[in-house]
Amino acid sequence: xxxxxxxxxxxxxxxxxxxxxxxxxxxxxxxxxxxxxxxxxxxxxxxxxxxxxxxxxxxxxxxxxxxxxxxxxxxxxxxxxxxxxxxxxxxxxxxxxxxxxxxxxxxxxxxxxxxxxxxxxxxxxxxxxxxxxxxxxxxxxxxxxxxxxxxxxxxxxxxxxxxxxxxxxxxxxxxxxxxxxxxxxxxxxxxxxxxxxxxxxxxxxxxxxxxxxxxxxxxxxxxxxxxxxxxxxxxxxxxxxxxxxxxxxxxxxxxxxxxxxxxxxxxxxxxxxxxxxxxxxxxxxxxxxxxxxxxxxxxxxxxxxxxx
Numbered sequence: 001x002x003x004x005x006x007x008x009x010x011x012x013x014x015x016x017x018x019x020x021x022x023x024x025x026x027x028x029x030x031x032x033x034x035x036x037x038x039x040x041x042x043x044x045x046x047x048x049x050x051x052x053x054x055x056x057x058x059x060x061x062x063x064x065x066x067x068x069x070x071x072x073x074x075x076x077x078x079x080x081x082x083x084x085x086x087x088x089x090x091x092x093x094x095x096x097x098x099x100x101x102x103x104x105x106x107x108x109x110x111x112x113x114x115x116x117x118x119x120x121x122x123x124x125x126x127x128x129x130x131x132x133x134x135x136x137x138x139x140x141x142x143x144x145x146x147x148x149x150x151x152x153x154x155x156x157x158x159x160x161x162x163x164x165x166x167x168x169x170x171x172x173x174x175x176x177x178x179x180x181x182x183x184x185x186x187x188x189x190x191x192x193x194x195x196x197x198x199x200x201x202x203x204x205x206x207x208x209x210x211x212x213x214x215x216x217x218x219x220x221x222x223x224x225x226x227x228x229x230x231x232x233x234x235x236x237x238x239x240x241x242x243x244x245x246x247x248x249x250x251x252x253x254x255x256x257x258x259x260x261x262x263x264x265x266x267x268x269x270x271x272x273x274x275x276x277x278x279x280x281x282x283x284x285x286x287x288x289x290x291x292x293x294x295x296x297x298x299x300x301x302x303x304x305x306x307x308x
């Protein structure tokens with residue numbers, strides 16, 4: 001059974017999406033964003049541990065500042081998209097995102113990387129300009145560089161999220177709703193990954209069993225955009241259009257993707273070799289179930305898309 005307060009926060013959270021999507025007045029949009037922020041903070045603080053409290057208040061502080069600046073920019077008539085992208089941790093305003101992610105539960109991490117980005121990205125998609133392009137390219141680079149040396153899975157996913165956010169923003173520059181497709185693919189892959197990390201209780205890059213390592217290899221390859229994994233679909237579509245629109249940006253994005261793939265595979269290797277149980281499978285049926293699910297979720301869908 002859910003506590004009444006959780007139900008209330010969840011209802012307010014859903015109402016915030018309905019309000020922002022259904023109105024055109026900027027003041028009502030701002031109210032919807034505030035409702036979204038307060039309900040998310042409330043759900044984070046419900047856990048009550050030290051890490052969640054610190055992350056909740058850090059998120060509240062950053063979002064309050066960006067909210068004030070958002071109102072100022074609305075009345076001044078410029079740079080509104082920058083304030084929206086600050087609220088999702090786009091480069092160069094990404095430092096708060098890493099610290100907040102580090103203290104959240106896996107469920108909170110998924111919400112922060114996924115659903116908390118929906119409204120700001122949706123609003124920013126109607127205000128495409130040079131700011132979006134610059135912040136998108138910076139996010140791609142920062143995410144690719146920041147993953148090096150990370151042993152915390154939360155921090156690793158945080159930098160990975162920043163990198164994927166850059167691809168989403170570059171998809172916005174292309175137009176045609178391409179960023180929505182990329183965002184959906186990213187949600188599916190990262191949802192599978194966080195589900196596995198939550199099930200296994202993995203917090204750091206070490207001590208993986210062979211079962212966990214096999215599944216992580218598939219998911220990491222998909223996160224990096226290696227064909228024919230699901231993550232390849234979004235990255236290929238964005239890259240195909242970006243090299244025509246801006247060849248230099250397209251090359252930078254591909255280079256950073258290769259860097260991310262290297263880091264992802266290194267993470268799995270270190271996790272298996274540092275205290276892992278290579279060659280040992282204790283739950284054969286469980287292994288088969290997870291592998292089948294990952295194959296269907298990461299390989300089957302792009303094949304269907306390509307055939308279509």
